[in-house]
């Protein structure tokens with residue numbers, strides 16, 4: 411695995427520590443830290459809010475392969491599953507549950523989750539995910555952008571664990587294109603459901619919920635709507651801005667008359683897509699695509 415020097419919060423590496431301690435014992439974890447030459451203080455534990463050098467995490471991973479007799483992809487995949495468990499134990503279960511009603515929606519909303527998490531961990535270098543249609547009806551593609559290299563097996567473990575925990579299904583997830591292959595700037599996985607063992611709680615809730623009733627006429631005037639959502643933008647398929655919230659109207663007023671095209675005034679940070687109407691629409695509604 412290529413070693414790049416990025417800072418990384420202890421929150422992330424704590425999952426690796428938990429995995430080794432729980433499945434292989436405290437002694438093995440201490441042995442790995444010793445052999446890797448990584449000093450984590452007396453408790454030999456990561457502090458979640460502390461920033462560590464990523465090369466230490468690489469050394470720990472590499473040493474773990476020797477001490478545990480497992481290859482790196484296997485450890486990373488197990489690490490992914492443990493990372494989800496760790497997020498749940500850390501009190502994030504409800505936040506995760508709200509990410510989407512389907513696995514695709516969940517994964518498509520991960521960037522918003524990491525954006526939110528970055529308010530707590532301001533120096534984090536988060537990955538970016540988006541979904542697009544696959545070749546067959548029952549599969550989709552998961553696009554994974556990261557400044558780090560070699561973490562694809564971790565994503566595989568995470569996605570399998572999310573599918574199992576929140577959507578009660580088993581998925582087959584395969585790496586189709588790896589970042590760097592033929593100049594690709596990100597990795598792409600195919601994800602396919604292979605078994606669904608019970609109705610997921612989110613589906614159940616949907617089935618039992620009262621049917622939604624939409625009024626014939628809008629119940630709020632455009633003026634109230636624009637004041638309530640001061641930063642919203644409505645644009646058409648020609649990318650022309652048709653409406654925006656009250657604060658944005660003030661900020662953009664002169665500029666919009668000269669040029670109503672949304673891409674002249676806004677860029678997209680997340681997800682990492684080309685800013686066209688079709689790309690944007692498919693990203694917002696992956697399960698419709």
Ligand code: HEM
Pocket residue numbers: 417418419421422494497502505506520523524527531533534535536537555556557558561564565568569572
């Ligand atoms: C509430 C739950 C979550 C929290 C609090 C969280 C937080 C974090 C943090 C702090 C990092 C380390 C970034 C850094 O220090 O630079 C990270 C990395 C990462 N997260 Fe999350 N995360 C959560 C859920 C998820 C889920 C559900 C997935 C995927 C299904 C995911 C995928 C990843 C990946 C792949 C990385 C590695 C960094 C990279 O690829 O560059 N995270 N996350």
